[in-house]
Amino acid sequence: MQGLSQWLMLVCGLSTVAVRRRSLAVGLATCQALALAGIAIYEANTIDESVAAGALVVRAIALAGLLTVLVSRTRETIPVRASVPPSIRSGLAVGLALILIWLIPVANHSNFDTLQVSFGLIAFGMVIIATRRATLFQILGIIFIENAIALAALGHSSYSSLVIELGVTLDLALIAMVASVFHDRIFAEFGTGDVAMLSDLRD
Amino acid sequence: MPITAVLVSGIVLVVLGGLLALLVNPKSANYIQACGTCALLVAGFYSFVATRSVGARFTSNLHPQVGLDPLSGFFLALLGIVAMPVLVFSTGYFDSSTRSRLLAWLSSLFLLAMVLLLCARDPTLLLGGWEMMTLIPAVMILVAHPREPKASRAVWIYLGVTHIGGAGTWVAILVLAGHHALGGPSSLHLAYGIQVLVCVSAIIGLGTKAGLMPFHVWLPRAHPIAPAPVSALMSGVMIKVSIYLLVRILIDWLGPVPMWIGIIVLALGALSAVGGVTSAIFQHELKRLLAMHSIENIGIITLALGASLCFRAQHELVWASIALGAALFHSLNHAIFKSLLFLGSGTFEKYLGALNIDRMGGLLRKLPIIGVSFLVGSMAIAGLPPLNGFASEWLTLQSLIHVSQFGKMGESLAGALALVALAVTAALAVLCFIKVIGLVLLGSQRSTPYSKAMEPTRPMNIALAFLALCCLVIGVVPGLVFGYLIHLSPWQGSHRLSTGLYLPGGDSLPTLWVTGGLLCLVGIFYLARGTKTASESPTWACGQDLSPRLLWTSSGFSKPLKMTLQTLLRPSRSINTSELGNVVQKVTYQSSVPHHFESHLYAPLHRFMLTQAVRVRKLQSGKLSVYVSYLIGLVIVALSLIRLGVIR
Numbered sequence: 001m002q003g004l005s006q007w008l009m010l011v012c013g014l015s016t017v018a019v020r021r022r023s024l025a026v027g028l029a030t031c032q033a034l035a036l037a038g039i040a041i042y043e044a045n046t047i048d049e050s051v052a053a054g055a056l057v058v059r060a061i062a063l064a065g066l067l068t069v070l071v072s073r074t075r076e077t078i079p080v081r082a083s084v085p086p087s088i089r090s091g092l093a094v095g096l097a098l099i100l101i102w103l104i105p106v107a108n109h110s111n112f113d114t115l116q117v118s119f120g121l122i123a124f125g126m127v128i129i130a131t132r133r134a135t136l137f138q139i140l141g142i143i144f145i146e147n148a149i150a151l152a153a154l155g156h157s158s159y160s161s162l163v164i165e166l167g168v169t170l171d172l173a174l175i176a177m178v179a180s181v182f183h184d185r186i187f188a189e190f191g192t193g194d195v196a197m198l199s200d201l202r203d
Numbered sequence: 204m205p206i207t208a209v210l211v212s213g214i215v216l217v218v219l220g221g222l223l224a225l226l227v228n229p230k231s232a233n234y235i236q237a238c239g240t241c242a243l244l245v246a247g248f249y250s251f252v253a254t255r256s257v258g259a260r261f262t263s264n265l266h267p268q269v270g271l272d273p274l275s276g277f278f279l280a281l282l283g284i285v286a287m288p289v290l291v292f293s294t295g296y297f298d299s300s301t302r303s304r305l306l307a308w309l310s311s312l313f314l315l316a317m318v319l320l321l322c323a324r325d326p327t328l329l330l331g332g333w334e335m336m337t338l339i340p341a342v343m344i345l346v347a348h349p350r351e352p353k354a355s356r357a358v359w360i361y362l363g364v365t366h367i368g369g370a371g372t373w374v375a376i377l378v379l380a381g382h383h384a385l386g387g388p389s390s391l392h393l394a395y396g397i398q399v400l401v402c403v404s405a406i407i408g409l410g411t412k413a414g415l416m417p418f419h420v421w422l423p424r425a426h427p428i429a430p431a432p433v434s435a436l437m438s439g440v441m442i443k444v445s446i447y448l449l450v451r452i453l454i455d456w457l458g459p460v461p462m463w464i465g466i467i468v469l470a471l472g473a474l475s476a477v478g479g480v481t482s483a484i485f486q487h488e489l490k491r492l493l494a495m496h497s498i499e500n501i502g503i504i505t506l507a508l509g510a511s512l513c514f515r516a517q518h519e520l521v522w523a524s525i526a527l528g529a530a531l532f533h534s535l536n537h538a539i540f541k542s543l544l545f546l547g548s549g550t551f552e553k554y555l556g557a558l559n560i561d562r563m564g565g566l567l568r569k570l571p572i573i574g575v576s577f578l579v580g581s582m583a584i585a586g587l588p589p590l591n592g593f594a595s596e597w598l599t600l601q602s603l604i605h606v607s608q609f610g611k612m613g614e615s616l617a618g619a620l621a622l623v624a625l626a627v628t629a630a631l632a633v634l635c636f637i638k639v640i641g642l643v644l645l646g647s648q649r650s651t652p653y654s655k656a657m658e659p660t661r662p663m664n665i666a667l668a669f670l671a672l673c674c675l676v677i678g679v680v681p682g683l684v685f686g687y688l689i690h691l692s693p694w695q696g697s698h699r700l701s702t703g704l705y706l707p708g709g710d711s712l713p714t715l716w717v718t719g720g721l722l723c724l725v726g727i728f729y730l731a732r733g734t735k736t737a738s739e740s741p742t743w744a745c746g747q748d749l750s751p752r753l754l755w756t757s758s759g760f761s762k763p764l765k766m767t768l769q770t771l772l773r774p775s776r777s778i779n780t781s782e783l784g785n786v787v788q789k790v791t792y793q794s795s796v797p798h799h800f801e802s803h804l805y806a807p808l809h810r811f812m813l814t815q816a817v818r819v820r821k822l823q824s825g826k827l828s829v830y831v832s833y834l835i836g837l838v839i840v841a842l843s844l845i846r847l848g849v850i851r
Contacts, residue, residue: 083828096835103842122838130831138827195827 002042005035006117009151013124013144017093018086020079022136026067029140033060036147040154052166056150059169063143063176070136070180074187080134080194089131097123114155121148135183135193139176146172206246207257210271213242213283214318221311229307230294236311237290243318244283250276252687259324261386261456263379268324274455274691275321278447281535282321284673285439285542286314288666292546293432295660296553305346306430313339313436317444326380329448333372336444337365337412340429340437347430357424364411364421371408375401375452386456398457402464405452406471413445413501416475417800422498423482427490427558431549434490438497439542443534446504453512454527455693462610465512466617469606472509473624475502478800480631481772484764485796487757489548489558489643492635493541496584499628500537503599504530506621510602511692513614520694521707522605528688529598535684536591536677540583543670547577550659550667551643560642560757567644573659574644576667581644583674585636586629589718591674594681594704597712600625631764638760649751679718758794765796772796 012032016025037060040053082089097120104115125144128137150168183193190197216239224232249255251273258270271279293310297303316339320332341358348354378401379385407418414422422442426434453460453468479499486492507530514523550573551566552558567574583590603625606618677684680702703713742749765774776794780787822833844850 099839100842103839103846105842105845126831126835126838130828130835141831 002039003113005039005042006114006151008032008035009147010117010120010124013121014090014093016137016140016144017124017128017131018090020082020086022071022076022134023068025137025140026064026071029067029143030060030064032144032147033063036060036150036154039151043154055166055169059172062173066176066180067136067139070183074136074183074193076134076192078192080192082132082134082137083196084131089127092131093124093127096127099123111155115152118148118152118155121145121151133194133196135179135186135195138195139179139183142175142179143172146175205257206249206255206271209242209249210246210257210279210322213239213246214315215239216242217311217314217318221308221315224304224307224311228299229297229304230299232304232307233290233294233297233310236307236314237287240283240286240290240314242283244280244287246271247276247279247281247283251280251691254690258322261324263381263383263385264325265327265380266325267328269319269322269328270324271322274450275447277531277535277688277691278443279318279321281443281538282314282317282440284535285538286436288669289432289435289439289542289546291662291669292435292549292666295663296430296432296549302346302349306343306433309339309343309346310432310436313343313433317440320444321447324386326376326385329376330373333369333448336441337362337369340425340433340441343433344425344429347433348428354428357421357428361421361425364418368411368418369408371404371406371411372448373408374404375408378404379452379456384456395461398460399464401457402453402460405449406468409445409449409452410471410505413442413449413505414475414498415471415501415505416478416498417804419475419479419498420798420801420805423491423494426494426497426545427488431490431545431552434494434549435542435545438494438545439538442497442501443538446501446508446530446534449508450527450530453508454515459515460512462513462516462614465509465516466614468505468509468512469617469621470509472502472505472507473621475499475505476628477502477624477631480628480635481768482796482798484631484635484638484761485772485774487560489551489560489563489639490545492560492639493544493548496544496632496635497537497541499632500533500541500584503596503625503628504533504537506625507533507599507602509621510599510606510618513606513610513618514602515694517609517614519605519609520692522602522609524689524692524694525598525706526602526606527692528685529595529602531688531691532598532681532685533592533595536583536595536674539670539673539677540580540590540592543576543580543667543674544584546663546667546670547573547580550663554659560639562649563643564646564649564751564754565644570659572664573667576664576671578640578644579671579674581636581640583678585633587633588678589675589714589721590678591681592678594678594685594712594714596625596629598685598704598706601706601710634764638757642755642757642760646754647751649754679714681712681714765794773799 009032012028012035016028016032019025019028033056037053037056040049040056044050044053084092100119100123101116104112104119122145125141125148127141128144129141132138132141146168153168186195186197187193217236218239220232220234220236220239223235250257250271254273255276256270256272259268260270262268290310293307297306313336316332316335319328320336323329323332341362344354344358344361376385378397382397406415411418411421426438429437453464476499479495479497479502483492483495483499486495507526511523511526511530514520514526548558550570551563554566554570555563557563567578579590583592586592586596600622603618603622607615607622608618609615610618682701682703682705685704686701702715703711705711744753747753765772774794774796776792779791781789824830841850
């Protein structure tokens with residue numbers, strides 16, 4: 001069950017790297033967040049851990065709602081083109097994921113597989129942020145990295161997961177809200193959610 | 204009443220005074236704060252004299268701990284003896300405007316930051332207090348001078364220099380804490396490289412805050428621009444708290460340090476002392492002149508500290524105690540007379556509306572109590588007997604004489620050069636304050652008519668008279684203070700408690716006899732004067748009307764010295780003449796002594812940093828994808844270093 005969910009998270013992540021449509025990407029991100037919540041529910045043994053898993057479910061639903069509203073509010077007349085073609089994006093994401101996984105220190109990790117998946121997701125998130133110009137994809141990249149951190153925390157048995165999950169949930173909710181407001185403002189100002197438009201504002 | 208209760212009540216009163224300043228009249232708030240500092244003085248003095256420690260001991264752990272030992276007690280007493288009259292003075296100096304309320308509240312925060320630093324017993328509180336002590340005066344200057352470009356620039360330089368240099372303090376404290384050596388016995392077993400790193404970092408970090416040359420550039424800008432009570436606290440107490448930390452690190456925690464560290468400290472002290480006093484002589488603004496003298500006196504304190512380090516490296520522990528005692532004694536004395544002089548200059552500024560020495564004159568007659576107190580402070584800072592400055596400078600001089608006696612050839616030479624530097628400093632300080640006394644206190648009224656914007660009030664007179672009395676009492680019976688200061692050395696020096704100063708080898712300064720002799724001399728002159736009085740007659744001025752423009756000026760007084768040191772100082776001057784039909788209408792003359800450290804050290808460094816900043820700025824492309832690429836690179840490098848075992 002846990003291995004399947006982790007594979008599902010990776011597939012969702014890699015698909016988001018490649019897809020063009022924003023609504024599809026939001027669906028994939030929600031699917032990934034629910035898979036993460038599923039792992040948390042499966043591994044919950046105490047009341048604290050169950051509450052933490054519940055927090056992850058609420059987070060997945062809330063983010064899905066927020067991002068869907070955002071997509072519907074900011075319809076692009078012409079879709080923002082990514083700066084790199086999908087095949088190269090996917091290749092970069094897989095390559096970076098393999099490098100990071102290879103570099104993970106092997107010693108003293110009881111749950112090494114989970115850590116590998118987490119680093120893979122971090123690589124996907126970073127590639128999405130680096131190669132996509134649409135602001136919504138930048139938000140999704142951050143969400144993937146946060147999901148990866150939450151997954152790594154679930155694999156770490158020595159800390160209370162309730163504290164970690166609630167912290168991550170609050171953290172992500174704040175980041176997503178701020179980013180959404182920025183996306184909304186950028187769209188209102190430029191008529192598109194293209195971050196390339198912001199480079200002129202540097203000076 | 205236990206010492207802890209007195210200490211806590213003092214802190215509570217300072218906090219209460221600060222809060223009341225925001226709610227009610229700042230005058231009563233300042234009085235409450237003064238009561239608080241009086242309690243702090245009592246607690247600190249008791250801990251110092253009775254060698255009592257309370258609270259926690261120093262720890263390298265990051266858990267907040269507070270406590271008080273005799274050394275911090277001495278500096279707490281120093282804070283109390285300066286802050287108390289400063290706060291009393293503030294009641295008359297500040298009005299009841301919102302700005303004054305804010306300044307009264309900030310002064311309580313400033314005092315609390317310094318108390319926190321003195322009572323801190325762990326790295327977090329120590330560094331927290333250190334940062335607060337740096338930031339709060341900057342805020343006070345900005346509150347006192349809102350929207351003034353000169354003040355903003357001074358604060359900018361103050362914050363920049365003290366934070367860049369102050370990084371050394373962080374390095375020293377954190378390296379010591381990292382080796383569990385903050386007050387622990389393991390400090391004596393530190394590796395040579397670590398010991399040197401801590402010493403050099405501490406000298407740069409704490410030297411910058413203390414105003415030691417060549418790290419002093421912030422001090423002549425920030426101290427004069429602050430309101431007089433704030434200048435008094437900054438120059439009287441804040442820079443001494445840096446000396447406290449320097450003594451803690453170099454003397455208390457590190458154990459014996461290599462001889463060359465002691466010689467470097469001596470060299471920096473000599474540079475500061477001579478450089479500070481030389482710059483002071485050519486200043487035309489009173490508070491800036493006093494700020495330069497702070498650099499000079501920090502130099503004298505550092506000379507004594509350097510002598511102590513040299514003696515310790517030579518295993519001459521008796522003289523190491525004496526030199527350390529001299530450093531601490533001069534810290535106390537400088538705190539007292541410098542705060543007195545800053546408060547006096549603040550009064551003159553309120554009275555005249557200006558601080559230009561060339562516009563002052565005859566203030567001894569106009570403001571007798573303030574004038575006499577200022578005269579006592581000037582004599583004390585010039586190192587004249589029987590005042591406190593003379594006693595501590597005499598002790599420093601004796602220490603340096605013995606450095607040159609005990610060591611090998613190189614050490615003796617260093618000691619001899621430091622001795623010469625101190626002698627030159629003392630002579631130039633006398634010259635400088637003859638100028639100040641002559642042009643500010645004596646003579647007649649100058650160009651600007653007295654605005655009498657504000658007559659000094661009774662609290663202002665009392666505050667200055669109290670500090671002048673301290674200068675006199677400590678100068679007459681210095682042995683009563685110095686006898687206790689000797690005990691503050693970690694190797695437990697001993698000194699017999701007496702009114703005068705008696706050193707090993709027969710050198711002595713029987714201050715009571717000296718004072719008696721001086722009084723007799725004055726009495727003889729007074730009696731010899733008889734009942735004759737000088738007949739009044741107009742001063743001959745080549746047939747012209749005697750106008751203030753014909754009086755001595757600050758530039759005229761210091762010109763012979765400027766010409767003598769022309770090769771070294773490289774003064775600049777410009778004379779502009781405007782003519783109309785071959786008839787000279789107006790001549791303007793400007794002269795200045797450039798600050799060589801600024802033009803030859805800081806200006807090239809500044810240019811280099813700007814050039815590098817332009818290059819580094821190319822990394823800042825403004826593209827999110829590039830920034831994320833940096834992040835990816837950072838993650839890969841970090842993981843690679845972990846993989847290679849560089850980071851564990």
